[in-house]
Amino acid sequence: MSASNRVTRPITGRFVLIAILAFFSVVIGANLVMMRFAIMTLPGTEVDSAYRASLAYQREIIAARQQNERNWQVQVYIHRQSDGEAVLAIEARDRLGAPLAGMNFVARLERPVDRRADRAIDVSQANVGIYRGSASRVAVGQWDLVIEGDDDGRRMFLSKNRIVLN
Known part of the structure; x- marks a missing residue:
């Protein structure tokens, strides 16, 4: 048989149906x-209720x-050790430079892209005006370091900063 004598099959409805279904x-x-991949890696929402967050906004401004009026001087030092532990030190002083004693500081490392990777840092007073804490299994990369300080249940200090841990 030569190439010009090839038998061609006609395109039938069955072939078209199978091709469309396969495509x-x-x-x-x-x-x-x-x-499925998008849903599995979705970190979630920033706030659960935008309405409630907007109502709290005025309180946050106050x-x-x-x-700002308290004019506290708060210095924060954080570094990641080779074993994955992040070590935090907070030095807090009032506007006159006197150490702030008896504050309850709470700190956390928040992943900007995935809430599931957030790490709480256990903070305790090590000395007058000096607070220390650590968190384990902290990955390398960008984090938001959130520090809140309260006195008798009333929040007195809030700080949120983007940091890079190596």
Whole structure:
């Protein structure tokens, strides 16, 4: 047989149906796989209720103004050790430079892209005006360091800074 004598099969309705079904099965399958990966890696929302967050916004503005009026001098040092432990030191002084004693500081490392990786830092007073804490299993990279200080249940200090831990 020569190339010019080849028998060609006609395109039938059955062939077209199978080709269309196969094409859309591949497209839908790929979409389902991508959707599954997107849902598994979705970190969630920043706030659970935007309405409640907007109501609390005015209180946050007032608290920030009060914090600025106190004019506290708070120095924070943090570094990540090779075993993955992050060590935090906070030095807190009032506007006159006197150490702040008896404060309850709470600190946490928040991953900017994934809430599931957040790490709480246990902070305790080591000396007058000096507070220390640590967190284990802290990965290398960018973090938001959030520090809150309260006195008798009333928040007196809030700080949120982007840091890089190596």
